């Protein structure tokens with residue numbers, strides 16, 4: 001598939017991941033053989049990443065990232081733009097496969113199963129690890145069909161009644177049901193931005209995934225819609241494992257239990273959210289959250 | 295001086311005017327302390343001067359081109375003794391033509407009445423005078439315009455809005471030319487069709503089942519009454535177009551999907567232009583391909599299986615026409631498919647849909663309005679196509695839905711009605727206009743629908 005031209009990030013700027021930056025990296029406390037500080041591993045891990053390197057062509061976007069993603073927890077990934085948050089997130093449900101020239105090394109597992117083993121079925125994996133994107137992207141179909149999309153392709157509903165139930169349940173869980181129950185068969189693209197994003201969340205949870213990846217899900221929304229989504233994330237975290245990329249540090253502080261700080265393709269620090277925001281271990285993290293750069 | 299040369303002269307003046315105006319503006323700017331002191335940039339003053347220089351003169355020239363011929367020939371005719379007119383109302387015009395022909399040497403002077411020869415010489419003399427005078431006048435007007443505009447250039451002169459407005463008018467004028475030409479064609483077709491409908495009732499034309507446009511040249515000829523029922527022609531058109539679409543829609547659409555969704559970039563880079571080459575082949579080439587290769591092949595094939603296939607069949611014409619139309623559909627569909635945002639594909643893939651599921655359930659539905667519009671345009675192209683059907687589908691106005699038969703189409707009949715020597719006002723000739731009118735209406739409606747659909751498609755992703 002021809003994705004490279006249309007994928008959100010156009011031409012990456014050279015300097016973003018050039019290792020020749022070594023000079024100023026050590027200056028700001030980042031050495032070549034950097035080891036992530038904090039509590040990388042946790043007890044109840046849903047997904048594990050070990051020594052992950054990701055390349056776009058010859059350029060390395062992610063360097064040696066090791067981290068656990070806790071079951072029924074929210075982990076927030078923060079860091080300056082271009083530091084590889086999206087890239088890493090997309091590797092968790094193999095969405096990077098759709099990008100020409102994207103290569104991945106290392107080991108990523110879900111419940112101990114190797115994501116990149118040849119035996120693994122990507123279709124099944126993506127049903128287990130759903131994704132919500134930065135810009136709401138409802139299909140140009142009715143609200144109902146948007147939510148029913150996943151159950152249909154995975155054959156989850158035996159009857160129309162089953163399907164109706166699934167749609168209703170997902171819309172309820174996404175907090176959208178009351179707003180759309182009278183116009184289920186109108187176009188999903190006719191909703192407001194915040195509603196569209198909740199529709200996308202409903203669509204993602206309709207296939208009952210175990211993990212939901214969210215890539216800056218609120219960055220295109222107004223504060224009120226953002227607050228709605230944050231509430232929703234909080235609710236969903238009781239039943240789903242959630243990894244959320246965000247630019248907004250308050251948001252990370254509000255919704256997550258753990259926070260991972262990325263910098264220039266490296267994972268600098270992973271710690272409980274409270275600690276990251278009150279008492280960061282690494283000087284780079286501190287600089288970032290105090291607004292020295294970002 | 296001839297009008298063309300005069301136009302060249304004026305162009306030279308206009309170019310000079312630009313430099314004069316700009317130079318003047320620069321000079322004034324220097325005196326005033328830099329071009330910031332001017333309301334408009336020096337270039338605008340140059341353009342303004344050029345406009346003042348050229349526009350009145352060109353208008354004058356246009357008026358002269360329109361009226362001078364009439365005025366001069368009226369003057370010449372009036373100078374003749376009254377008895378020269380042949381009596382009937384067209385006489386004056388005929389005489390004027392004759393004199394003009396003598397003057398241009400088309401008719402030899404030798405065996406013409408002396409009075410006409412004299413008139414022709416008078417005509418030439420007057421024409422010469424008028425040419426020189428318009429040259430002088432136009433040059434004067436443009437020079438005056440130049441000098442006037444130059445004298446007006448001051449730091450305050452608001453040239454920019456004026457030049458801006460003149461650009462608007464120029465563009466408006468061009469748009470008008472295009473629109474009026476279209477309306478002119480429509481009205482002339484409409485007018486001739488109305489004339490046709492005076493001799494053949496509209497209902498007979500639109501609902502009549504028999505088409506044999508042979509009218510008698512003399513009243514006493516046999517078979518003098520033609521019948522002008524257009525239904526067989528429209529059925530034929532429909533049949534050929536349907537065959538063409540059956541070929542073109544699936545192939546065009548599939549190749550578009552392949553190119554847009556599956557093909558590797560390097561394949562696409564070559565395959566897409568290669569497909570578009572099909573659209574560049576002259577239709578006459580398709581025509582003889584259909585008539586000389588495909589039609590006989592189909593006939594032989596039919597014989598082999600015991601079908602009787604006419605050697606000029608709707609099938610042959612339709613098949614070849616379908617091939618011709620493939621690039622229309624594939625190219626337009628390819629554009630709309632690639633215009634479907636990648637985020638929709640990502641959304642679908644992230645749900646665990648396979649690539650083909652994504653294409654079938656998300657990409658194609660999203661692109662459907664655009665695809666439909668492409669198909670509509672292709673249909674109107676098929677309906678209007680002439681060369682292939684003239685060569686390959688025959689002339690017999692059979693009322694049939696069997697693609698193996700020979701049929702004729704609206705366009706073919708228009709061609710046959712108008713080729714050869716024809717009377718301008720016989721129903722046979724006028725019928726061509728009526729057919730043209732109906733054809734125009736059909737394609738117009740199809741195109742309007744297509745444009746509407748495309749517009750809706752655009753709005754979806756605003």
Ligand SMILES: Nc1ncnc2c1ncn2[C@@H]1O[C@H](COP(=O)(O)OP(=O)(O)O)[C@@H](O)[C@H]1O
Pocket residue numbers: 004007009011012013016017056061079080081082083084085086087088099
């Ligand atoms: N499709 C791609 N092709 C090439 N380089 C890419 C692509 N996507 C991202 N990159 C590069 O990888 C780096 C990390 O990008 P990304 O993961 O989008 O960062 P973030 O989400 O943290 O802003 C950036 O330097 C970006 O330019």
Ligand SMILES: [Mg+2]
Pocket residue numbers: 085086087215
């Ligand atoms: Mg990103």
